[in-house]
Amino acid sequence: xxxxxxxxxxxxxxxxxVELGQIKLFSKAIGETNPIYFDESAAKKAGLRGVKAPLxxxxxxxxxAPAKYPSNEDLGIDFSxxxxxxxxxxxxxxxxxGDRLTFSTEVEDMYEKKGGALDFLIRTTKVFNxxxxxxQTQTNTLVMRNG
Amino acid sequence: xxxxxxxxxxxxxxxxVGDSLPKLKFGPINRHTLALYCGGSxxxxxxxxxxxxxKNSGFEDVFAHGMLSMAVLGRLLTGWVEQDxxxxxxxxxxxxxxxxxxVTGSGEVTEKYEEDGEKRIVLDVMTKTQYGRQTLSGTAVxxxxx
Numbered sequence: 001x002x003x004x005x006x007x008x009x010x011x012x013x014x015x016x017x018v019e020l021g022q023i024k025l026f027s028k029a030i031g032e033t034n035p036i037y038f039d040e041s042a043a044k045k046a047g048l049r050g051v052k053a054p055l056x057x058x059x060x061x062x063x064x065a066p067a068k069y070p071s072n073e074d075l076g077i078d079f080s081x082x083x084x085x086x087x088x089x090x091x092x093x094x095x096x097x098g099d100r101l102t103f104s105t106e107v108e109d110m111y112e113k114k115g116g117a118l119d120f121l122i123r124t125t126k127v128f129n130x131x132x133x134x135x136q137t138q139t140n141t142l143v144m145r146n147g
Numbered sequence: 148x149x150x151x152x153x154x155x156x157x158x159x160x161x162x163x164v165g166d167s168l169p170k171l172k173f174g175p176i177n178r179h180t181l182a183l184y185c186g187g188s189x190x191x192x193x194x195x196x197x198x199x200x201x202k203n204s205g206f207e208d209v210f211a212h213g214m215l216s217m218a219v220l221g222r223l224l225t226g227w228v229e230q231d232x233x234x235x236x237x238x239x240x241x242x243x244x245x246x247x248x249x250v251t252g253s254g255e256v257t258e259k260y261e262e263d264g265e266k267r268i269v270l271d272v273m274t275k276t277q278y279g280r281q282t283l284s285g286t287a288v289x290x291x292x293x
Contacts, residue, residue: 022187022189025183025186025187026184026187026188026218027187028183028187029180029183029184029186029187029188029215029218030173030184030187030215030218030219030221030222031173031219031222032222034225034226052230054218054221054222054225054230055218055221055222055224055225055230055233055236056214056217056218056221056236059188059190059214060187060188060189060190061189063188063189063190063191064189079192079193079194080194080200080203080204080205081204082192083240084212084213084214084240085239085240086237086238086239086240087213087214087217087237087238087240088235088236088237088238089235089236089237090234090235091231091233091234091235091236094230094231139237
């Protein structure tokens with residue numbers, strides 16, 4: 001069961017530098033063919049300030065900079081019983097290599113289904129740029145099998 | 148900005164509810180794909196790359212990251228419109244994608260509406276395996292204001 005004491009907690013701010021190499025590797029892994037997602041010169045030619053981060057890359061930045069508190073351990077996450085139920089992005093501004101972003105995550109909800117056999121955890125992460133503008137929000141739903 | 152120039156190639160008025168997006172096929176997803184995605188994504192959950200861990204957790208074998216299919220389905224969207232036109236993108240992971248599966252992403256226009264001064268459409272999107280099993284089901288909202 002997820003640790004109910006974490007409900008409502010907001011993590012520390014995590015500052016994340018968006019690295020060109022990480023976007024390139026991600027784009028390769030997902031079979032991306034549009035060079036603005038992996039080729040710096042193609043991105044520059046297209047008038048972009050860096051290589052563009054693919055649609056779901058923000059999730060990776062979040063994974064690479066997990067909250068220290070509450071951490072996955074604090075939340076009682078057991079990876080062997082964990083499944084990813086839902087993920088949602090609300091997009092406000094694009095992300096490019098070279099950007100410096102700030103992530104902050106709130107533990108929004110926890111609830112049980114199927115008589116406690118399944119336990120749900122919802123966390124919302126806000127991503128801001130250096131100007132303090134909201135870049136995107138990510139809503140993450142995890143489910144843990146109990147018993 | 149290139150994003151703004153290309154934005155006009157799809158017209159809100161010409162798009163109808165029921166229109167389909169061109170499908171996108173990905174795979175077969177092999178262990179190398181999963182290892183690449185593990186490193187590329189920063190999602191280091193061993194269940195996707197360590198078959199011993201997967202077996203000890205009660206699974207037959209490693210299975211694909213749900214977020215890998217979400218990323219592939221994202222490519223379907225950004226192959227159709229400019230990424231900056233996409234306002235929201237959310238999915239539910241409805242079943243596990245096994246290693247060796249081929250996933251096909253598809254999308255259909257389900258709604259047209261105007262909000263915040265923008266002409267927007269709603270897409271229902273999904274991925275299915277070669278066996279016809281749905282693995283992911285979701286929604287995207289796209290701005291088509293010229």
